[in-house]
Amino acid sequence: MSENIKINLEETERENERFHRFSLISWWDQERLKNAKVLVIGAGALGNEILKNLALLGIGNVLIADLDKIENSNLSRSILYRAEDNGQSKAATAAARVKEIYPDMNIHFFDGNVIYDLGAGVYHWADVVLGGLDNREARLSINRNCWRVNKPWIDGAIESIDGVARVFDPNKHLDGPCYECTMSENDWKLLNKRRSCNLLTRDEMQGGKTPTTPTISSVIAGIQCQETVKLIHGLETIAGKGFNFNGLSCNSYLIEYTQNEDCMSHDPPQDIISLQKRTDEMTVAGLQTLAKEALGEGTELELGRDILEKLVCLSCGHEENVFTSLGNVRLSQGICPQCGKDREVKTFYTIRGDVPFADKTLAEIGVPKFDIVWARNGVTLIGFEFNGDAAEVLGSLYRPTKE
Template sequence: MSEALHIDLDGDDDHRFARFELISWWDQQRLSGTKALVIGAGALGNELLKNLALLGVGHVLVADLDRIELSNLSRSVLFREEDCGQGKAAVAARRTRELFPDMQVHAFEGNIVYDLGLGVYQWADVILGGLDNREARVAINQAAAKVGKPWIDGAIERLQGVARVFDPATGPCYECTMSDVDWKMLAARKSCALLSRDEMQEGKVPTTPTTSSVVAGIQVQEAVKLLHGMETIAGQGFVFEGLTHQSYLVRYTQLEDCPSHEKIEPVVSLPTGVADTRVGELLERARTDIGPSAVLEFNHDLIDSLNCSECGETTPLRASLGKVTESQGRCPKCGELCTPNLYHSINEHSTLLDCTLAELGVPPWDIISAHAGMEQIGYELAGDRATVLAPLVNEAEASAKDMS
């Protein structure tokens, strides 16, 4: 846990959180020291942040890629008309701080599927998702599993919604709940060459602020229980049926062949970041730590180059697969769609050993795993921590100095 905010609870029966303290098991200092990762700053994200602020949660990173539109104002309590065109995460962070000025809250603006490293997930005590697409949920699910953290998902549509707690270490995960139709719809976001479609936009989800309030309220309620060591609805979903109010719990089943239940351990924290860590150096460290057959494995498919089957042109391009759009994947010579040369791991014979991890497309503060037979180890690129968390790190250090 982070350094807890200094909250004087002694000798005052009317302090900010006095009513919470009437709950026999409540631990306000625990909440003040909690680190929360909120992914999505739309309708659900607004409600999640509002609730976390009112509860006195001390440290929050909110991540989102989108900009505020006029239609967001009917479902998002933190946004105003003058905010249109600004980043959702930045505005939501600022307004959340107005609700609870002592909260240390920071915005991360980027695509959480490819831009958010595993280090953030390991940092967080609780992970809350307020998203509207499957690809992002799969990314959160896999990241949470790799660092051994449960996460709390929310989904809304019309007057219905669901709040779910997934703990891959003890039961079913999000991917265990996905049907063949879900996977086909996820694949539709990609072109035949696996590149992201330029025109692919998630459908606009019809919903109401009341629905998002209910679902986000359940999510944060489960987070409070989780942080207090109480039993949650892990492996289950609370289905809110707003039309008839026939709400109920549904229990999920873990799939035997689901790949998203493996934790990376142990994890060694390195003082360097992705921009100053060369692939060969990290591989050599892994060979020393777990054996000469060590192989580095990445959390996303990476592209080395693009091949055009029409004219035979090969175009060098190093990036995470998901960040390359269909238009970027066309041959510069003939305009035909190219096939990406992909890799997911690197061994001692790779031609990329002199590259830095950043040059390959690895996001800041990621955790790279290495395998040698049955041996495994993870390397956290902690040199990027201060950059990703920004004021959360500086404010926490200042707070600690003030209290000493």
């Protein structure tokens, strides 16, 4: 027996032992879990429990995204963090600790703003997306990305000792509800209030301090991961419904959501075209040409997020071109350097016809790496995915696509 074959056999033996109890479940297929690609957004209280579960379950490929740094207040709800991690990146630390639990997991992290700096290619890459966040704007961004690339996502929300886990699956329920459909008038009011200040900074994104406990995050993340296992096995899930758990009464019940006919998130693209280019190799004009070739005259580009074009002072008329994703703008930049008054922000997310920044690359106007830029003509929608960035963004998770 050659040395290589021997090592492989030993490895298989070790894996078989590790996951033996799962194999006693009649429908369980460990191979599916090993091959699964899961994107986890948020490495807070829920994210920690989610990642711990994914590692114990033997999920093979995980990308974890978060922009926060670890604080001592996280230690009461985060199994993956230690006191000496104070000030370190949540995403990087979580990735390292998860690897200790399940060394064969292929894991990579994204340390940044998921709304503004995470390219939509990662949603396209994933089989399932898990949300462990506490803000509506990020949920809306995850939801729109997942619906566009046709991927199921499982949201978790916790407050005090209550929680909800919801499954949204465009594959199974094209005419079913998405997260946006479930948003109430009050949700929109709160969201718009947040948006109206427009210069959303990192500090403000972290502003909402929701009371939570490790026990409720464990309950809700448990349901999220169990639904993930079912999705990966092709079993029926609670797609289109929410599992609600009331901690005080210990009552749980399912809420069935319905599609909101006015919801803006339900137009699927006809195609996503893979470009072997990076966002810093393609100009706005270059992509406009490709889009026109594909969909004809009058096609417009649609970016996945608002881009800050300029800061304008209405008091003294001073203007400053910025071109960056809103996530990179500090609140202090809202003040006019000339007269000290507040400046207005000019943002855009569609590009149509001649624009003064046509010669800039997509990266230069704030389009993140490995993003998908959409081209729309009437009701026809296609995506251009910038796969030239995939290796950098996915790290060890990257597998070159076969031509």
